[in-house]
Amino acid sequence: MTTVHDLETPSILIDLDRMEANIARMQAHCDALGLKFRAHIKTHKIPAIARQQLEAGAVGIACQKVSEAEVFAAEGFHDIQLPYNILGERKTARLADLAIANKVTVSADSEIVIDGLQKAAADKDVTIRVMVDLETDIHRTGAAVERVVRLAQQIDAAANLHFAGLLVYPSNPTVRPDLQEALARLHEAGIGVDSVSGGGTGAALHAAEMPELTEIRVGTYVFNDWTTVKRGWAALGDCAMHVMATVVSRPTENRAILDSGSKTLSSEFDDGYGHIVEYPDARIYKLNEEHGYVDLSACAHKPDVGEIVHVVPVHTCVVTNLHNQIYGVRGDEIEVVWPVAARGLVW
Amino acid sequence: MTTVHDLETPSILIDLDRMEANIARMQAHCDALGLKFRAHIKTHKIPAIARQQLEAGAVGIACQKVSEAEVFAAEGFHDIQLPYNILGERKTARLADLAIANKVTVSADSEIVIDGLQKAAADKDVTIRVMVDLETDIHRTGAAVERVVRLAQQIDAAANLHFAGLLVYPSNPTVRPDLQEALARLHEAGIGVDSVSGGGTGAALHAAEMPELTEIRVGTYVFNDWTTVKRGWAALGDCAMHVMATVVSRPTENRAILDSGSKTLSSEFDDGYGHIVEYPDARIYKLNEEHGYVDLSACAHKPDVGEIVHVVPVHTCVVTNLHNQIYGVRGDEIEVVWPVAARGLVW
Numbered sequence: 001m002t003t004v005h006d007l008e009t010p011s012i013l014i015d016l017d018r019m020e021a022n023i024a025r026m027q028a029h030c031d032a033l034g035l036k037f038r039a040h041i042k043t044h045k046i047p048a049i050a051r052q053q054l055e056a057g058a059v060g061i062a063c064q065k066v067s068e069a070e071v072f073a074a075e076g077f078h079d080i081q082l083p084y085n086i087l088g089e090r091k092t093a094r095l096a097d098l099a100i101a102n103k104v105t106v107s108a109d110s111e112i113v114i115d116g117l118q119k120a121a122a123d124k125d126v127t128i129r130v131m132v133d134l135e136t137d138i139h140r141t142g143a144a145v146e147r148v149v150r151l152a153q154q155i156d157a158a159a160n161l162h163f164a165g166l167l168v169y170p171s172n173p174t175v176r177p178d179l180q181e182a183l184a185r186l187h188e189a190g191i192g193v194d195s196v197s198g199g200g201t202g203a204a205l206h207a208a209e210m211p212e213l214t215e216i217r218v219g220t221y222v223f224n225d226w227t228t229v230k231r232g233w234a235a236l237g238d239c240a241m242h243v244m245a246t247v248v249s250r251p252t253e254n255r256a257i258l259d260s261g262s263k264t265l266s267s268e269f270d271d272g273y274g275h276i277v278e279y280p281d282a283r284i285y286k287l288n289e290e291h292g293y294v295d296l297s298a299c300a301h302k303p304d305v306g307e308i309v310h311v312v313p314v315h316t317c318v319v320t321n322l323h324n325q326i327y328g329v330r331g332d333e334i335e336v337v338w339p340v341a342a343r344g345l346v347w
Numbered sequence: 348m349t350t351v352h353d354l355e356t357p358s359i360l361i362d363l364d365r366m367e368a369n370i371a372r373m374q375a376h377c378d379a380l381g382l383k384f385r386a387h388i389k390t391h392k393i394p395a396i397a398r399q400q401l402e403a404g405a406v407g408i409a410c411q412k413v414s415e416a417e418v419f420a421a422e423g424f425h426d427i428q429l430p431y432n433i434l435g436e437r438k439t440a441r442l443a444d445l446a447i448a449n450k451v452t453v454s455a456d457s458e459i460v461i462d463g464l465q466k467a468a469a470d471k472d473v474t475i476r477v478m479v480d481l482e483t484d485i486h487r488t489g490a491a492v493e494r495v496v497r498l499a500q501q502i503d504a505a506a507n508l509h510f511a512g513l514l515v516y517p518s519n520p521t522v523r524p525d526l527q528e529a530l531a532r533l534h535e536a537g538i539g540v541d542s543v544s545g546g547g548t549g550a551a552l553h554a555a556e557m558p559e560l561t562e563i564r565v566g567t568y569v570f571n572d573w574t575t576v577k578r579g580w581a582a583l584g585d586c587a588m589h590v591m592a593t594v595v596s597r598p599t600e601n602r603a604i605l606d607s608g609s610k611t612l613s614s615e616f617d618d619g620y621g622h623i624v625e626y627p628d629a630r631i632y633k634l635n636e637e638h639g640y641v642d643l644s645a646c647a648h649k650p651d652v653g654e655i656v657h658v659v660p661v662h663t664c665v666v667t668n669l670h671n672q673i674y675g676v677r678g679d680e681i682e683v684v685w686p687v688a689a690r691g692l693v694w
Contacts, residue, residue, distance in 0.1 A: 008437055008694040042636065064637045084637065085595040087606075087653055090355055109596055112652045140638055141596040141604050248432040249456055249488040257488050259434070263668055264693050267614040289389065289664060290411045290431065290693075291487055305459045306434055317636060321610055321669070324691050344671050344691075346611050346637075347355040 003332045009246040009308060010260040012319060012326040016335060018240035019222060019328075020052070026204065026221045027056040033207055038062050038081060040199070040219030043317045045342035046326075047075035049222065060103070062199075062217040066094045067345035073102050075341070081105040081217065083133070083167055083199065085113045085141060091347065092120030096128065105129040107167045109143040114154050114161065121160030129164035130155045131197060134182055136168050136175045148182045149189045156191060164194050171198025171216065173209040183212060202233050225316040226275045227268075241319065241326075242277065242310040245292065247303045256303055258284070258292035260311065265292065266318040274311040279303060284311070350679045356593040356655060357607040359666060359673040363682060365587035366569060366675075367399070373551065373568045374403040380554055385409050385428060387546070387566030390664045392689035393673075394422035396569065407450070409546075409564040413441045414692035420449050422688075428452040428564065430480070430514055430546065432460045432488060438694065439467030443475065452476040454514045456490040461501050461508065468507030476511035477502045478544060481529055483515050483522045495529040496536045503538060511541050518545025518563065520556040530559060549580050572663040573622045574615075588666065588673075589624065589657040592639065594650045603650055605631070605639035607658065612639065613665040621658040626650060631658070 004013060030037040039053035040062040050061050050072065060079025063069045069080045078101070086095050086106050098104050099121065108114050108130050121128045132151045135142030143151055148166070155163040166182060168175050179196070186193055198204075198213040201220040207213055220227075223241040224234040243264060249257035265274050265287060273284040273292065279299050286293040292311075296302045303309060313319045320326065321343055328336035351360060377384040386400035387409040397408050397419065407426025410416045416427045425448070433442050433453050445451050446468065455461050455477050468475045479498045482489030490498055495513070502510040513529060515522050526543070533540055545551075545560040548567040554560055567574075570588040571581040590611060596604035612621050612634060620631040620639065626646050633640040639658075643649045650656060660666045667673065668690055675683035 008435065010693050085604075085652075087593055087595050088355065109598060110652050113595075116653075135598060139598070139602065140635065140640065142598055144598070246434055248434050248460075251456060251482060251486070251489055251491070255486065257432075260693075262613070262615070262665060263691075266609070267616075267665070268609070269614075288487065289668075293487065305432075305457050306463075318609060318614070321636075322691060323693070344610075344669060346357050346607075346670070 002334045004244065004329055004334060005332065007244065007327065009244050010264045011244045012323050013242045013244055014223065014326055014328045015240045015242070016328045016330050018238060022222055022224065022238060022240060023053055023056050026218060027058070029204065030216065031057060035207055035213060036215040038215055038217040040217045041068065041072060041342065043219035043222050043320060045320055045340050046338045047072060047077070047341055048338060050077060053222070059215065065345050065347060066091050066098070067347045068342045069098055070094065071342045071345065073098055078102045081197070083107045083169060083217065085109060087113055087116055092116045093123065096120040096124035096126050099126040099128050100124065103129070105131060105164050107131045107133040108151065109133040109141050111151070111154060114151065114158065118158040118161050127160055127162055129162045131164045131167040134166050134168050134178060136170060136172070138170065145178045145182045149185050149191065152186055152191050153189070163191065165196055166193065167197045168199070170200030171203040171210055171213055172200070173206055176210055176212070179212055201228055202231055205233060220316060223316040226312050226314045227270050230270055236312070239312045241313060241316045243274065243313055243319065245309055245311055247305055247307045247309065250305050254295060254297040256294040256296055258294060258309070259290065260292045261290045262287040263289045263322060265311065265313050266315060266322060268315040268318060270314045274313045277310040277312065279309065349681045351591065351676055351681060352679065354591065354674065356591050357611045358591045359670050360589045360591055361570065361673055361675045362587045362589070363675045363677050365585060369569055369571065369585060369587060370400055370403050373565060374405070376551065377554070377563065378404060382554055382560060383562035385562055385564040387564045388415065388419060388689065390566035390569050390667060392667055392687050393685045394419060394424070394688055395685060397424060400569070406562065412692050412694060413438050413445070414694045415689045416445055417441065418689045418692065420445055425449045428544070430454045430516060430564065432456060434460055434463055439463045440470065443467040443471035443473050446473040446475050447471065450476070452478060452511050454478045454480040455498065456480040456488050458498070458501060461498065461505065465505040465508050474507055474509055476509045478511045478514040481513050481515050481525060483517060483519070485517065492525045492529045496532045496538070499533055499538050500536070510538065512543055513540065514544045515546070517547030518550040518557055518560055519547070520553055523557055523559070526559055548575055549578055552580060567663060570663040573659050573661045574617050577617055583659070586659045588660060588663045590621065590660055590666065592656055592658055594652055594654045594656065597652050601642060601644040603641040603643055605641060605656070606637065607639045608637045609634040610636045610669060612658065612660050613662060613669060615662040615665060617661045621660045624657040624659065626656065
């Protein structure tokens with residue numbers, strides 16, 4: 001039996017009991033609302049975990065990149081949504097290839113993106129499903145509500161595209177007035193709306209306030225992290241991912257240095273670079289690539305050099321992307337070693 | 348002939364003319380000072396580039412992790428320095444294995460680290476060279492000056508360790524008084540000092556003010572980045588790394604979204620998440636994993652959806668670590684595709 005004591009540090013541990021509970025809880029929540037659940041694989045990038053999400057009831061997966069979709073399609077996932085503007089001839093051609101044997105849905109927020117999708121789909125004689133991305137209050141991508149009907153009509157008129165509805169991220173209740181207006185305008189224009197796709201771990205908890213949604217895609221909930229805890233979306237005991245780290249230096253009474261820096265934890269910050277389970281009053285205040293700087297001044301007990309600690313990272317998705325494999329554990333036993341199959345795929 | 352126009356975005360381009368000029372310039376600078384130059388591979392993680400640095404005159408390499416050292420040793424690099432506290436039985440055993448056929452030098456700042464190194468070196472009947480890490484004003488690892496003699500004596504007394512001198516990071520002139528005091532104390536104690544190793548791209552430029560240094564290990568200079576430019580250590584025209592990105596959305600007059608987010612550029616921030624060469628007045632003000640948010644309000648001309656731009660990243664080393672391969676280019680031609688051999692190695 002291999003145990004966590006056989007691992008080098010830093011290593012990324014996934015508490016399987018917690019992960020399984022997270023999967024079941026979110027699925028039950030969506031089932032109770034009559035909302036289709038779609039697993040966003042960005043958090044784990046591992047087909048075996050997505051399979052567990054589908055077995056629990058997820059209708060399909062969401063990916064951010066065509067390359068991620070290719071990995072998952074090869075592993076037998078056939079309902080794949082890409083909530084992203086896919087642009088460029090090589091990318092749209094690869095997307096069209098995927099659409100030969102899979103149900104492929106993308107989003108678009110401009111005419112040029114829709115034109116490119118139609119051209120690629122026509123070249124391969126396939127149909128690509130396209131949702132219109134509606135702007136939300138994070139002001140990222142997304143068309144303003146006034147442009148939605150025009151884009152939907154363009155998709156409808158394109159021989160190889162199917163208008164698949166509206167997509168928002170995050171689907172917080174603040175976007176509801178715009179969403180209602182967009183749906184009313186589409187109704188008025190006589191355009192049918194297959195589905196309304198929301199997204200976000202926090203937004204999922206407020207989905208009851210968004211009855212227009214037919215589906216929601218969520219990623220982070222599967223592991224949770226310090227950000228979901230700080231925002232009240234999960235308890236510390238729901239955090240399935242821990243970074244097992246070693247204290248490599250104690251240069252002063254109140255400073256410890258961990259062997260886990262930005263190459264392990266990422267540089268994402270939320271009042272610290274992670275939460276140390278064994279030393280909840282410690283604060284990871286700075287990272288270099290291979291060093292985590294810890295302030296121990298608030299700690300009654302302080303770790304020794306060589307001691308192993310467990311860090312709940314700030315943002316679990318970017319941590320997964322830094323590592324070649326992660327370890328599924330139950331207690332101290334390593335039950336599974338997962339290669340992070342879709343790690344580092346940016347195309 | 349393959350050109351950059353055949354690449355998907357995001358892709359990491361290395362301007363070979365600039366990289367070769369950076370290598371030659373730093374080596375000439377160190378040669379002029381009579382200072383040994385050691386190439387820190389953290390920036391590129393690619394043996395072929397380290398080979399160019401050695402051909403230019405570097406005496407050896409520096410790595411941060413045993414796993415990186417293993418990759419480079421297998422590629423024929425035999426003088427390897429690890430400026431890090433290597434702790435834990437499996438890690439020190441691997442380090443001792445490396446010392447069988449290579450000149451291996453590590454640093455240490457505590458008794459427990461030195462004890463672990465001696466035990467592992469004795470088990471394998473090898474000699475490991477150990478430098479004492481002296482604290483500097485970045486307050487990371489490093490022993491206070493009062494502890495240096497004691498640690499050096501411990502190393503000297505260990506049958507399988509060789510005291511190899513002092514190590515500081517960064518070797519800015521501010522550390523000189525402590526360094527001089529440490530050297531005086533060692534001299535007084537009758538302990539010979541083989542070498543004094545400094546480090547840092549910025550510190551290298553001030554090496555003339557640090558005549559105690561015998562060697563300096565530098566990484567970032569090989570590519571440079573927005574941080575080295577902002578600190579005045581390099582010109583924009585010395586930046587060899589560019590992230591080739593596509594504008595995937597222009598939701599408003601003053602906002603563009605790039606297909607390059609924190610999974611491509613990392614989350615490191617220095618008054619922005621990178622500098623867009625074609626739009627120097629644009630500002631990358633926010634990143635999600637796959638989205639770069641750009642403020643165009645200061646730009647006279649603004650990019651269209653689908654346009655390709657080139658970003659000088661904030662911190663080149665962490666960008667390399669996110670990508671599976673990078674492209675060496677001369678003009679538009681791709682001269683070489685380098686797998687990032689030591690990417691993601693955290694052990």
